[in-house]
Amino acid sequence: MLGLDEVRLEPVSGDASFRRYFRLQAPSGPVILMDAPPEREDSRPFVDIAARLRAAGLSPPRILHFDLELGFGLLEDFGDVLYRDVLDKGSAGDLMPGLFDLIEGLATRVSSAGLPPYDEQVLQSELNLFPDWYLERHRERPLAGAERGVWAGLCAALIRSATRQPQVFVHKDFHSCNLLRTADEPGLIDFQDALLGPVSYDLVSLLWDRYIAWPREQLEEWMLEMRARLAPDTEAGEWIRWCDWMGLQRNLKIVGIFARLRYRDGKTGYVEMIPRFYRYLLDVLPRYPEFRDFQRLLERPECAP
Numbered sequence: 467m468l469g470l471d472e473v474r475l476e477p478v479s480g481d482a483s484f485r486r487y488f489r490l491q492a493p494s495g496p497v498i499l500m501d502a503p504p505e506r507e508d509s510r511p512f513v514d515i516a517a518r519l520r521a522a523g524l525s526p527p528r529i530l531h532f533d534l535e536l537g538f539g540l541l542e543d544f545g546d547v548l549y550r551d552v553l554d555k556g557s558a559g560d561l562m563p564g565l566f567d568l569i570e571g572l573a574t575r576v577s578s579a580g581l582p583p584y585d586e587q588v589l590q591s592e593l594n595l596f597p598d599w600y601l602e603r604h605r606e607r608p609l610a611g612a613e614r615g616v617w618a619g620l621c622a623a624l625i626r627s628a629t630r631q632p633q634v635f636v637h638k639d640f641h642s643c644n645l646l647r648t649a650d651e652p653g654l655i656d657f658q659d660a661l662l663g664p665v666s667y668d669l670v671s672l673l674w675d676r677y678i679a680w681p682r683e684q685l686e687e688w689m690l691e692m693r694a695r696l697a698p699d700t701e702a703g704e705w706i707r708w709c710d711w712m713g714l715q716r717n718l719k720i721v722g723i724f725a726r727l728r729y730r731d732g733k734t735g736y737v738e739m740i741p742r743f744y745r746y747l748l749d750v751l752p753r754y755p756e757f758r759d760f761q762r763l764l765e766r767p768e769c770a771p
Contacts, residue, residue: 475499478546489543497530500539509534512658518635519654522575524568526654544653550642550677558680562688568652569640569668570695576635584636584663589625589715595722600740604725607768616759620714623756627711628664632697636663640671642678665696666705670713674746676720676739682749710750714757717743741771 475488478498484506488499502509509532519526527542553561582588597617602608609617637644638659646653669692673685680688686706693705700708720743724736744764751761763769 496543498527498541498543500541502537502539504535504537507537509537509539509658511660512539515657515660518577518660519657521577522571524571524576524654525648525651526657544646544648544655547647548643549645549647549652552647553642553675554678558684564652565645565672566688566692566695568645568654569672569692572637572640572668573634573665573696578633578635578662581635581660581662583633584628584661584667586625586629588661589628590621592719592722593621593624593715595726596718597722599722599725599729601769603729604737604740605769613763616763620757620760624711624715627708628667628715631664631666631708631712633662634665636661636667637671638663638667640668642672642675664708664712666708666712667716669696670709670716673709674713674717674743676742679742679745707754710753714747714750717746721747744771 475490478487478489484503486501488501489496490499500509502512513529513532513534516526516529520528527544530540530542532539549561549565597609637654637657638661639656644654644656646655669689673680673688689706689709690702693700693702697705697708721740724740724743727733727736748761748764751757751764
């Protein structure tokens with residue numbers, strides 16, 4: 467199909483899943499080979515979501531060929547310039563508007579028909595990663611006694627906030643490692659876990675990033691800018707609370723996932739990122755008096771990373 471006689475594979479950065487990526491040279495230019503073992507990864511959602519994104523006028527990689535039974539796909543090559551490497555305080559004024567356009571396009575133009583719902587059960591299962599893998603396994607400090615009630619109250623509040631928001635297409639991993647700088651609009655990758663979920667989710671994924679922390683004043687300015695695009699009928703204070711609480715849910719999940727990657731999957735590098743997300747939690751929690759008891763728990767020396 468590509469006119470290849472000899473193939474030389476060049477590894478490309480992978481992710482936290484079992485997928486691997488390689489660059490190979492074709493007569494028409496470089497392409498990406500995705501290796502997604504079918505016994506470990508179901509690639510049907512990837513193919514489905516790519517079609518939805520392209521139908522909405524957005525920029526996933528074009529799928530040149532995909533063999534679902536073998537788990538191999540040939541994809542358009544977006545290059546190696548991740549937003550992680552170019553987005554900083556100096557470039558944010560130029561780069562963020564395009565990313566906000568993309569978030570708006572995801573929420574308003576991409577079909578969510580038939581997608582799994584980001585419902586109470588999914589939200590709770592994600593939250594459970596924090597006590598199960600971070601506190602109990604990583605810190606050897608399980609919840610005890612009244613702490614279980616504090617945790618249950620926090621979970622109930624975060625889930626209630628998430629499910630009361632407008633439900634839209636959610637990329638699920640919209641952050642600077644899954645966005646590539648191209649000559650046109652940003653290239654989207656790692657979208658196979660898309661769900662029907664809270665309208666604030668992709669925004670908070672971008673704002674509370676793993677590689678760059680933004681000042682609170684800047685975060686709120688961006689939140690309010692996106693309120694005008696995504697939820698103009700929502701009162702400003704409520705929208706900020708939606709974003710903050712969605713961020714708490716996501717960042718608790720991330721801390722738990724990074725611990726699980728260490729102990730279940732043997733991927734040790736992610737543990738080094740836990741302190742940043744822990745700081746995000748301790749920045750937001752004090753802004754909401756109803757979470758004071760949980761804040762005090764996280765501040766205990768035996769819980770801190």
